[in-house]
Each structure stands twice: as C-alpha cells, then as structure tokens.
Amino acid sequence: MNNKISGIEAFFIMCMFSINTIILNAPKLIIENNQTGAFINSIYIGIIALIFLIIMNKLLNYFPNFDILDIANFLGGKIFKIFIGFLFILIFSIIICTFIAQFIILLKTVYFKDSPILFILMFFILCILFSNLNGFISIKNSICFYFPISIITLSFIFINNISNFTFIKVTPVFGQSFYNTFIQGFSNIFVFTNLILILFLPPFCNNSKSLKKATIFSLIFSCILLTLTIGILLSIYPFDNSISNFNPLYSLTRRIELSQFIERADALFVTIALFSCFSYIGFLAYLITQTIKKIFILENEKILIYSITPYIIGFTFLLINTNTYNKSDIYKNLFNITIYIISPLILFISALKKKLM
Amino acid sequence: MKKIISLIFLLTFILFFLTGCYDAISLEKYHYAIALGIDTSDSTKLKLIVQIASSNNSSDSSSSQSTNTEIFSVDCDSINLGLNIINNYLSKKINLSHCSAIIYSEEFAKKGIKDTINALANNPEIRPNCHILISNSKALDILENISNSGEQFSSRYYDFVINSVESTGYSFQSEFSQFFYAINNDSEIPIANYINLNKEAVQSVGIALFKNAKFEYYLDSLNSLAHLIVSNRLKETVISIPNPIDTSSNIDITLKSGKSKTTNKIKILNGKPFISTNVSLTGKITNMPYFIDNENLALIEKNLNFYLKDIIENYYYTIIKKYNLDLNNFSKMLSSQYLTTTSFNKLNWDQLYKDSFYNVSVISKLYTSLYTKK
Numbered sequence: 001m002n003n004k005i006s007g008i009e010a011f012f013i014m015c016m017f018s019i020n021t022i023i024l025n026a027p028k029l030i031i032e033n034n035q036t037g038a039f040i041n042s043i044y045i046g047i048i049a050l051i052f053l054i055i056m057n058k059l060l061n062y063f064p065n066f067d068i069l070d071i072a073n074f075l076g077g078k079i080f081k082i083f084i085g086f087l088f089i090l091i092f093s094i095i096i097c098t099f100i101a102q103f104i105i106l107l108k109t110v111y112f113k114d115s116p117i118l119f120i121l122m123f124f125i126l127c128i129l130f131s132n133l134n135g136f137i138s139i140k141n142s143i144c145f146y147f148p149i150s151i152i153t154l155s156f157i158f159i160n161n162i163s164n165f166t167f168i169k170v171t172p173v174f175g176q177s178f179y180n181t182f183i184q185g186f187s188n189i190f191v192f193t194n195l196i197l198i199l200f201l202p203p204f205c206n207n208s209k210s211l212k213k214a215t216i217f218s219l220i221f222s223c224i225l226l227t228l229t230i231g232i233l234l235s236i237y238p239f240d241n242s243i244s245n246f247n248p249l250y251s252l253t254r255r256i257e258l259s260q261f262i263e264r265a266d267a268l269f270v271t272i273a274l275f276s277c278f279s280y281i282g283f284l285a286y287l288i289t290q291t292i293k294k295i296f297i298l299e300n301e302k303i304l305i306y307s308i309t310p311y312i313i314g315f316t317f318l319l320i321n322t323n324t325y326n327k328s329d330i331y332k333n334l335f336n337i338t339i340y341i342i343s344p345l346i347l348f349i350s351a352l353k354k355k356l357m
Numbered sequence: 358m359k360k361i362i363s364l365i366f367l368l369t370f371i372l373f374f375l376t377g378c379y380d381a382i383s384l385e386k387y388h389y390a391i392a393l394g395i396d397t398s399d400s401t402k403l404k405l406i407v408q409i410a411s412s413n414n415s416s417d418s419s420s421s422q423s424t425n426t427e428i429f430s431v432d433c434d435s436i437n438l439g440l441n442i443i444n445n446y447l448s449k450k451i452n453l454s455h456c457s458a459i460i461y462s463e464e465f466a467k468k469g470i471k472d473t474i475n476a477l478a479n480n481p482e483i484r485p486n487c488h489i490l491i492s493n494s495k496a497l498d499i500l501e502n503i504s505n506s507g508e509q510f511s512s513r514y515y516d517f518v519i520n521s522v523e524s525t526g527y528s529f530q531s532e533f534s535q536f537f538y539a540i541n542n543d544s545e546i547p548i549a550n551y552i553n554l555n556k557e558a559v560q561s562v563g564i565a566l567f568k569n570a571k572f573e574y575y576l577d578s579l580n581s582l583a584h585l586i587v588s589n590r591l592k593e594t595v596i597s598i599p600n601p602i603d604t605s606s607n608i609d610i611t612l613k614s615g616k617s618k619t620t621n622k623i624k625i626l627n628g629k630p631f632i633s634t635n636v637s638l639t640g641k642i643t644n645m646p647y648f649i650d651n652e653n654l655a656l657i658e659k660n661l662n663f664y665l666k667d668i669i670e671n672y673y674y675t676i677i678k679k680y681n682l683d684l685n686n687f688s689k690m691l692s693s694q695y696l697t698t699t700s701f702n703k704l705n706w707d708q709l710y711k712d713s714f715y716n717v718s719v720i721s722k723l724y725t726s727l728y729t730k731k
Contacts, residue, residue, distance in 0.1 A: 130367065168689055172693065172695050172697050174697045175698060176698050177697045178696075254484070255486075
C-alpha cells in the first residue's frame with residue numbers, strides 16, 4: 001500500500017493540527033496570558049516559529065526521509081532512540097487526551113448533559129480505532145476531506161463577526177508590558193503544535209522539497225488564523241479578567257443569527273469541529289503507533305491500536321477527574337523544551353556527526 | 358465481507374446512539390421559560406419568578422399558536438436553587454433556551470447582580486441575545502402586567518419593550534453576553550434597558566448604569582438618546598424642536614445616523630483629558646405643512662445642531678461630572694495611544710476622568726418631504 005503523501009496533503013495535515021488547536025483553547029490561553037498584547041504576541045511567536053522551522057528544515061536536509069527517531073538512532077543508538085520515542089509518545093498522548101477531555105467537557109456542558117462521560121468518550125475511541133484499523137490512507141483522506149470544510153466553517157464564523165473588529169480593542173498593542181508580551185509570552189509558541197510534524201512527516205513524503213514548502217506555508221497559515229481569531233475575540237470579549245471557561249470560538253458561533261430560522265449556528269460549528277477533531281485524533285493515534293513500531297521494531301502496527309485505546313481512555317479520565325485538562329503549563333513547558341530545544345539540538349549534533357564522518 | 362459487517366455494525370451503532378434516541382428528552386417534557394424575574398425577598402437572598410409558556414391554549418384564541426403564560430415565584434438563596442425548587446412542584450423541567458428577558462427589580466439590582474448573572478452565564482440554555490431589563494417596580498409586577506399587554510404570542514411579550522428602542526432611541530438593547538462580560542470586566546460599565554411600569558403599561562424609559570456590579574444611576578430618555586448618538590448606536594428617533602420660522606409651533610424631525618459616523622477623540626491637554634466629539638446625523642422634517650426655502654432649512658438645521666449639541670453636552674456633564682462613569686470607554690480610546698497598559702496606568706485614569714472637558718460639534722443634514730433636498 002502506498003503510504004506516501006504529496007506536498008499539498010502534508011499542508012492539509014499540518015493545517016488541520018493548527019485548526020484543532022485554535023478551535024479549542026489556544027487563542028484563549030494566549031489572551032489570558034497577554035491580554036491586548038496577544039495580537040502582537042501571536043505575530044511575534046509566529047515569526048519565531050518560522051525561524052525555527054527554517055533552521056530545522058536546513059538541518060533535516062542532512063537526513064532526507066529520516067524522522068526524528070531515525071536521527072536519534074543515528075546519534076545515540078537504540079537506547080537514545082527509545083528515550084526520544086517515549087518523550088514524543090508522552091507529548092502525543094498529552095495532546096490527544098487533553099484535546100478529547102476538553103471536547104468532551106464542551107459536549108457534556110452544552111448538549112449531552114445527562115450522558116455519562118464514558119458514553120461520549122466512546123465515540124472518540126471508536127473513531128480512533130476505526131480510522132487506525134483502516135490505515136494511514138483513510139486517515140489522510142479524512143483530513144484532506146474535512147480540512148476545506150473546517151476552513152469554510154471558520155471563515156463563516158469570522159465573516160459573521162468581523163464587523164465587531166475594532167483596532168482600539170486590541171490596544172495597548174504591547175499588552176501589560178514588553179516583558180509580558182515578548183519574554184513571558186514567548187512560551188505561547190507551544191500553540192504551533194503542527195511543528196512537531198516536521199520531525200515525523202519526512203518518511204511519509206514523496207518529495208522533501210514540497211514537504212518543506214508545505215511546512216512553511218502551513219505555519220504562515222496557522223499564524224494568520226491565530227492572529228485573526230485573537231483579534232476578533234479581543235474585539236468582542238474583554239479579557240481583562242479570566243472569567244469564562246466556555247470555549248471562545250463556540251461563544252462566537254452563538255452570536256451568529258442566520259435570519260429567524262437558524263438562530264443557533266453553534267450546533268453546525270460543533271458538528272464540523274467534531275469531524276475535524278475525529279480526523280485529527282485519528283492521525284495523532286497513528287503517530288503513537290508508528291513511534292511504538294519504530295522503537296520496538298514491530299512489523300504490524302495496526303494491532304497496537306487495541307492496546308493504545310484503553311491507555312487513552314484512562315489518561316483522558318485522569319485529566320477530567322483531576323480537572324487538569326485546562327492546565328496547560330506542564331504540557332506547554334514539555335512541548336517547548338522538546339520541540340524548540342531538544343529536537344534542534346539532536347538535529348544539530350547529528351548533522352555535525354554526519355559532517356565529520 | 359469483513360468490511361461490510363463492520364460497516365453495518367457502525368451504522369447500527371450510529372442509528373441508535375448518535376441520532377439522540379439514547380437520552381433524548383422530548384419537547385413535551387419541558388416547561389419553556391419566557392422570562393425570569395428577580396426581586397428582593399424578606400426571608401431569603403432573592404425571589405425568583407419564572408414566567409412559562411402554558412400549553413393550555415385558550416379556547417377564544419384567534420390563532421392556534423397563541424399561548425398563555427403562568428407565573429411561578431419562589432424565595433431562594435440562588436437562581437439554580439430557585440429553579441430546582443420550582444422544578445420540584447412542576448410536572449416538567451424548566452428550560453431556559455427560549456427565555457427572552459431577565460428582569461431585575463431596581464431594589465434588587467442596587468444590592469448587586471454579579472452573582473446571579475454569573476450563575477445564569479453558566480447555564481448554556483440561556484441565549485447570548487437574551488435581554489437584561491431593570492425595572493423601577495417589582496419584577497413580579499412587570500411579568501404580570503406584560504402578560505396582560507394584549508400580545509397573543511407569549512414569545513413576543515417582550516418584543517415591544519426591546520425592539521421599540523430601535524425606533525425611539527430612548528434606551529439600549531442590553532444583551533446578556535455583553536452584559537456578562539462587562540460586569541466581570543473592570544474597564545467596562547455594564548448598562549441595561551431601564552423599564553418603567555406606569556398605569557399597568559410597561560415601557561423603556563432610559564438606560565440603567567452599574568457601578569461595581571450594582572445599579573447606581575439611570576439615564577433618562579434624552580441622555581439615552583445622546584448616548585446612542587455618541588456611541589454610533591442610534592437607528593432612528595423622533596425629536597421635536599422649536600420652529601425658528603414660527604415660534605409658536607414645533608417641528609418634528611426623524612433622526613438617523615449620517616453617512617459619516619460620530620467620531621470621538623481624546624487626548625491629554627494641560628494634564629486633563631480633552632474629549633472631542635463630532636456628530637453627523639441626517640434628519641427628515643415630518644410635520645412641516647408648507648414649502649421651506651434654503652435659507653429657512655439652514656435655520657432649522659442650525660437650531661437642530663444647537664439642540665443636539667446641548668443634549669450631548671448635558672449627557673457628558675451627567676456621566677463625567679455627576680456620575681463619574683466612563684460609559685463610552687474613553688479610557689480604552691486613550692490607552693490606544695500608549696504602548697503598554699503599565700505606561701497607561703501611570704496616568705491614574707480614575708482620578709483624571711472626572712476632570713475631563715469636552716467639545717461637541719454637530720453637523721446635521723435635513724430633508725423634507727415637501728422640499729426634497731437642501
């Protein structure tokens with residue numbers, strides 16, 4: 001079976017990552033940290049992430065069709081590869097479980113008030129199971145199918161709320177202080193979760209040049225989307241105090257009124273967001289199975305999904321029961337250290353080693 | 358074959374569980390609240406009044422869709438507790454998804470309404486466009502009188518109070534979502550529609566202003582009109598000014614926002630905030646029985662400009678000097694001239710605001726049905 005993806009498909013997959021991060025709480029987290037400085041901060045972290053991406057792409061040139069695990073193997077042997085592999089499994093698990101937990105809470109609060117959490121969770125788990133049992137092609141195709149739909153939905157939300165955008169609401173442009181916006185706000189770079197994919201997509205891609213183009217365009221796209229979302233949210237909701245735990249994009253959709261007949265466009269938004277979420281978590285689970293496969297050199301990774309799903313159920317329940325699904329600090333630091341410090345270091349030292357060999 | 362079986366299994370699963378059959382509660386199992394009223398209580402923290410659409414259609418009703426209402430009230434310590442108590446003696450559960458208005462009595466609003474607003478905000482059934490009304494009398498009286506207003510559709514009971522604002526300009530449409538964010542935000546002044554019960558008739562009479570989440574002042578209809586003009590929210594209103602041509606009569610003018618919007622500017626001049634407001638409006642003379650030439654039209658325009666300038670200056674005096682409320686969010690406007698909030702905070706806006714001075718200029722363009730354009 002051909003597991004390869006084209007440049008445009010890589011672009012769709014990476015953008016789907018950012019769309020899902022934005023649909024959930026990324027803009028709200030940035031606004032809470034930086035208030036009106038969030039607008040500038042999103043552009044700032046976008047530029048920093050782009051610089052990182054270009055550096056990483058240059059370093060990855062030394063290892064065509066290698067993912068981070070292959071490079072770790074090259075640098076430090078099997079033990080180092082296992083260590084790095086587990087680190088990424090942990091990150092993927094946190095992303096997937098936090099995402100599912102947040103979505104479940106939204107669904108339970110708004111629509112399934114009387115349903116048990118396990119019942120709602122089972123839809124996510126079944127989706128992960130079915131998509132992974134059907135293989136990479138079905139996951140990739142579902143992402144490519146739902147990406148344009150998600151974009152249309154988001155554009156629809158923006159168009160309906162763009163009239164509320166006033167520049168005065170996003171001022172003072174540098175927020176609380178320069179330190180808060182540029183130094184403390186630097187940690188917000190974790191919202192670009194799609195950067196993780198440049199370390200894992202090379203073996204899946206036919207053409208490394210088109211993959212690099214796709215990564216750069218997807219990051220620019222994510223940055224524009226994030227900045228736009230933050231601008232509109234800041235214009236509508238004063239975020240001086242952290243007051244509402246409601247999903248901000250969901251709140252935006254509740255403001256949309258399409259004549260007297262469709263007063264609740266939010267249901268449409270949740271449906272589309274749910275489908276894009278299904279394709280996203282399916283791909284994340286696939287990355288976990290791929291990483292385990294590479295660590296332990298397995299032949300068939302499909303069967304692994306049966307053992308991963310109970311682990312996802314348990315971890316999601318843990319996050320919900322301990323009410324930690326909204327606490328991004330630990331995840332933020334882990335992600336930033338792994339992606340922006342450990343990974344470039346591995347790439348840099350491996351490139352040096354390869355040059356010296 | 359394996360794929361077909363798994364597909365059938367999946368579709369069957371979706372059929373039973375995703376279509377809402379699993380835990381669906383059908384419409385007839387709910388009582389739909391049209392409005393909530395919140396009053397003070399002697400024994401508890403509040404009195405919750407729920408007005409619900411009754412399913413018993415009156416026999417003499419002219420339409421099959423017309424509905425009656427029932428009003429239930431309970432003394433309780435919180436809104437959720439009150440709803441629970443009412444649910445306890447009703448056959449069906451109360452659902453707030455069709456609640457069009459939340460009415461607070463002035464007496465209760467003066468004690469602070471933040472807790473009740475936050476409690477309602479946590480209920481996803483409440484629509485963001487549900488209206489907040491502050492009444493000069495008991496909320497129960499409003500609910501009882503509004504159901505006697507002659508409106509057949511209970512869902513439209515509050516339409517005439519809320520929508521009349523668009524054509525009169527005497528108040529403000531206060532939506533729940535905006536009110537909720539304003540009441541929880543230090544830099545915003547929460548405002549709501551102020552209604553009056555007068556001889557069994559409910560009407561909007563101004564804007565209720567909150568300070569520290571407590572109802573403190575209200576703007577009368579002229580000040581409300583000035584607020585709508587200054588904040589570019591005026592849709593339409595009718596005013597009557599003395600006729601400069603014939604001093605014994607008045608001229609009725611229908612006012613609308615002009616092509617260019619009202620602009621507000623603020624800067625610090627001699628250590629004090631200087632507010633400059635340029636108003637642009639268009640108007641139509643509606644009761645002039647004779648032809649008006651250019652000269653007279655200019656005279657009427659001049660009178661109108663003077664009249665509007667006067668009410669806007671009076672409005673500024675009221676909110677700045679008397680109430681010390683930054684209703685137009687001038688602090689936000691001024692803060693846009695600063696790079697960071699820290700540098701803006703050094704200004705000590707709260708102390709500075711009451712020393713503000715202002716300049717208002719009004720440019721209006723008049724049309725008449727007899728003389729089409731100046």
